[in-house]
Amino acid sequence: MNPPTPSSERYDRGAEILARIDGSDGQAVVDSLGDLGRYLVEFGFGDVYARPGLPLRDRELITVAMLAAMRAHESQLDFHLLAARRVGISVDELREVIINVVPYAGFPAAINAMIRLHDLEADLPA
Amino acid sequence: MNPPTPSSERYDRGAEILARIDGSDGQAVVDSLGDLGRYLVEFGFGDVYARPGLPLRDRELITVAMLAAMRAHESQLDFHLLAARRVGISVDELREVIINVVPYAGFPAAINAMIRLHDLEADLPA
Amino acid sequence: MNPPTPSSERYDRGAEILARIDGSDGQAVVDSLGDLGRYLVEFGFGDVYARPGLPLRDRELITVAMLAAMRAHESQLDFHLLAARRVGISVDELREVIINVVPYAGFPAAINAMIRLHDLEADLPA
Amino acid sequence: MNPPTPSSERYDRGAEILARIDGSDGQAVVDSLGDLGRYLVEFGFGDVYARPGLPLRDRELITVAMLAAMRAHESQLDFHLLAARRVGISVDELREVIINVVPYAGFPAAINAMIRLHDLEADLPA
Amino acid sequence: MNPPTPSSERYDRGAEILARIDGSDGQAVVDSLGDLGRYLVEFGFGDVYARPGLPLRDRELITVAMLAAMRAHESQLDFHLLAARRVGISVDELREVIINVVPYAGFPAAINAMIRLHDLEADLPA
Amino acid sequence: MNPPTPSSERYDRGAEILARIDGSDGQAVVDSLGDLGRYLVEFGFGDVYARPGLPLRDRELITVAMLAAMRAHESQLDFHLLAARRVGISVDELREVIINVVPYAGFPAAINAMIRLHDLEADLPA
Numbered sequence: 001m002n003p004p005t006p007s008s009e010r011y012d013r014g015a016e017i018l019a020r021i022d023g024s025d026g027q028a029v030v031d032s033l034g035d036l037g038r039y040l041v042e043f044g045f046g047d048v049y050a051r052p053g054l055p056l057r058d059r060e061l062i063t064v065a066m067l068a069a070m071r072a073h074e075s076q077l078d079f080h081l082l083a084a085r086r087v088g089i090s091v092d093e094l095r096e097v098i099i100n101v102v103p104y105a106g107f108p109a110a111i112n113a114m115i116r117l118h119d120l121e122a123d124l125p126a
Numbered sequence: 127m128n129p130p131t132p133s134s135e136r137y138d139r140g141a142e143i144l145a146r147i148d149g150s151d152g153q154a155v156v157d158s159l160g161d162l163g164r165y166l167v168e169f170g171f172g173d174v175y176a177r178p179g180l181p182l183r184d185r186e187l188i189t190v191a192m193l194a195a196m197r198a199h200e201s202q203l204d205f206h207l208l209a210a211r212r213v214g215i216s217v218d219e220l221r222e223v224i225i226n227v228v229p230y231a232g233f234p235a236a237i238n239a240m241i242r243l244h245d246l247e248a249d250l251p252a
Numbered sequence: 253m254n255p256p257t258p259s260s261e262r263y264d265r266g267a268e269i270l271a272r273i274d275g276s277d278g279q280a281v282v283d284s285l286g287d288l289g290r291y292l293v294e295f296g297f298g299d300v301y302a303r304p305g306l307p308l309r310d311r312e313l314i315t316v317a318m319l320a321a322m323r324a325h326e327s328q329l330d331f332h333l334l335a336a337r338r339v340g341i342s343v344d345e346l347r348e349v350i351i352n353v354v355p356y357a358g359f360p361a362a363i364n365a366m367i368r369l370h371d372l373e374a375d376l377p378a
Numbered sequence: 379m380n381p382p383t384p385s386s387e388r389y390d391r392g393a394e395i396l397a398r399i400d401g402s403d404g405q406a407v408v409d410s411l412g413d414l415g416r417y418l419v420e421f422g423f424g425d426v427y428a429r430p431g432l433p434l435r436d437r438e439l440i441t442v443a444m445l446a447a448m449r450a451h452e453s454q455l456d457f458h459l460l461a462a463r464r465v466g467i468s469v470d471e472l473r474e475v476i477i478n479v480v481p482y483a484g485f486p487a488a489i490n491a492m493i494r495l496h497d498l499e500a501d502l503p504a
Numbered sequence: 505m506n507p508p509t510p511s512s513e514r515y516d517r518g519a520e521i522l523a524r525i526d527g528s529d530g531q532a533v534v535d536s537l538g539d540l541g542r543y544l545v546e547f548g549f550g551d552v553y554a555r556p557g558l559p560l561r562d563r564e565l566i567t568v569a570m571l572a573a574m575r576a577h578e579s580q581l582d583f584h585l586l587a588a589r590r591v592g593i594s595v596d597e598l599r600e601v602i603i604n605v606v607p608y609a610g611f612p613a614a615i616n617a618m619i620r621l622h623d624l625e626a627d628l629p630a
Numbered sequence: 631m632n633p634p635t636p637s638s639e640r641y642d643r644g645a646e647i648l649a650r651i652d653g654s655d656g657q658a659v660v661d662s663l664g665d666l667g668r669y670l671v672e673f674g675f676g677d678v679y680a681r682p683g684l685p686l687r688d689r690e691l692i693t694v695a696m697l698a699a700m701r702a703h704e705s706q707l708d709f710h711l712l713a714a715r716r717v718g719i720s721v722d723e724l725r726e727v728i729i730n731v732v733p734y735a736g737f738p739a740a741i742n743a744m745i746r747l748h749d750l751e752a753d754l755p756a
Contacts, residue, residue, distance in 0.1 A: 059226055070701075071448075096180040099417070102174060112454075197574075199360070232734045232735045241537075288615065306475065322575075352427075565691060597684060
């Protein structure tokens with residue numbers, strides 16, 4: 001049994017998407033994670049996010065909602081709140097997504113995400 | 127301190143949305159839940175879902191993703207998979223939403239939701 | 253290093269509490285679980301529930317709320333909904349506890365628990 | 379479809395409860411959250427907490443237990459640990475609630491909450 | 505942007521592992537899941553499980569523990585309890601894994617898993 | 631009903647294990663937690679970890695995986711990543727465990743754990 005060999009087509013496709021949605025240091029974080037980072041790019045972005053059946057905008061809408069509902073760590077919420085802005089989701093729409101979390105996962109999850117959004121807002125791409 | 131009084135405007139607005147997204151027995155379930163059902167209609171649908179900042183289609187996209195990621199019970203996934211179909215989301219789009227759950231919440235969450243979708247598909251409105 | 257030896261004082265104290273709060277087959281389930289069941293009785297009931305700092309009524313209030321918020325499996329919610337009734341918590345109070353779950357863990361968690369309560373109500377000790 | 383209109387009776391009732399249980403900057407946080415904060419006051423406090431069927435003491439007991447079991451963020455645990463003290467729950471009782479979390483949600487959840495309680499204890503209202 | 509193309513080397517490697525750990529209908533379930541099933545085989549088994557750094561036995565030990573701690577659905581726990589047996593983990597070792605879940609995720613998670621193990625035991629490969 | 635009396639045999643057995651797996655201030659944290667700390671030593675380490683049916687190495691493998699999958703707090707992940715090293719698990723094996731978390735609990739959980747591991751690596755016992 002051999003270790004998985006890098007699939008450069010999948011990696012390149014994922015890295016291109018990562019570059020599109022990321023305004024900061026996403027690739028550097030990926031590089032620091034070794035094979036875990038490679039899988040994130042190949043599978044998370046190259047396989048899943050690259051699928052044509054749903055636009056990036058819809059993918060970021062649901063990703064922000066899931067991360068908020070899961071009460072994800074600060075850096076991961078921040079990454080996708082910024083990514084959402086870069087694929088054209090407005091701050092007001094992000095507020096709506098976060099408010100929509102309340103009936104399903106409660107106020108604590110939504111409040112965490114809203115505070116992250118507010119803290120980021122000054123830095124968000126205009 | 128008095129108990130909350132029913133706010134018929136909020137309830138009516140929520141019940142109208144519930145009727146739009148629900149092809150089955152949503153109102154009957156709501157009625158069986160007493161005040162919990164009333165809050166679901168008033169707050170969940172009348173306050174949150176009724177907000178104009180995000181179309182019902184986007185709300186159902188993110189709700190299906192959250193419920194899948196939270197590995198919600200069968201009846202709740204079923205309700206929103208059907209609701210998603212009624213606000214115009216195709217079965218193929220629902221498959222995409224569920225596949226998008228994998229990188230964030232893992233395969234078990236996504237497989238549960240995909241099996242629910244497949245079991246419902248025969249009954250879904252065409 | 254030796255395996256833990258049964259601590260009969262802790263076990264007896266836990267089994268006594270289990271008998272008080274359980275109207276059905278709790279001890280049979282415990283016996284079927286082997287050492288896991290023994291730990292449940294010794295530690296869960298004999299150490300924790302037996303502590304004098306909080307009455308059993310308060311312990312069942314918070315246990316029902318936690319199990320509802322965690323969207324616990326049916327049999328475990330049922331066990332503690334019945335236990336709550338046996339330590340003097342009314343059905344109306346249980347409804348309040350479940351409604352109090354909504355702001356913190358969302359409607360799906362609360363609806364699951366309310367449906368369990370309704371299904372059990374006919375069988376609840378009067 | 380119109381946006382929900384503020385329901386001042388519900389808001390006022392919720393704000394009154396918030397003021398009773400909050401010894402610090404709850405209302406300022408609420409104000410910073412926009413409509414999410416309004417819903418927290420109207421629905422979380424004005425609808426749910428204001429219900430007469432369960433005293434505030436019991437509501438805070440179960441809320442602390444749920445937040446501990448859910449391993450909530452520091453600021454949310456802190457808010458309700460302090461709120462619990464203001465509605466008459468002693469530090470010893472809070473320790474009992476947190477110990478009662480262990481059998482249901484494990485030691486990591488309980489240890490997090492106990493450390494928050496210890497860190498707050500010096501500042502708790504006497 | 506093109507859809508991901510099937511990577512037959514990764515798929516074949518994953519399908520071989522799936523066949524080794526699965527005594528029942530794993531491949532049929534995978535086939536019914538479409539692209540989600542393909543990703544499960546390619547990524548879950550072909551990329552991750554195939555890695556040489558940890559033997560399959562250790563992978564199943566930690567997978568059973570994670571699924572138990574996450575209170576996974578019955579079919580997913582069953583699949584990996586059976587898989588664990590097929591890679592040489594004894595029923596007694598599975599009981600130890602499940603008991604080890606208690607201090608971290610509580611009794612409800614462990615009891616669910618132990619009941620699944622007991623229900624499967626009669627059918628387990630000898 | 632009396633409070634549980636300390637069981638010194640269980641405590642001593644647990645404290646011995648804690649000392650073996652802990653290279654830092656575990657006992658000091660335990661002492662600060664009062665009865666919660668005592669239960670952690672008596673039950674978590676003295677009852678569960680001390681069981682002969684699974685070596686400490688396997689227990690730490692599954693504990694790290696569970697804490698990663700549960701997205702545990704930093705201090706708790708750190709404690710068990712260091713404990714894993716002290717019972718002979720290599721940094722490369724810990725990376726494998728964390729990568730094995732991805733298919734079951736998603737990338738955010740695994741990334742959190744991998745970042746903790748990297749931050750600790752400089753301080754890890756050689």
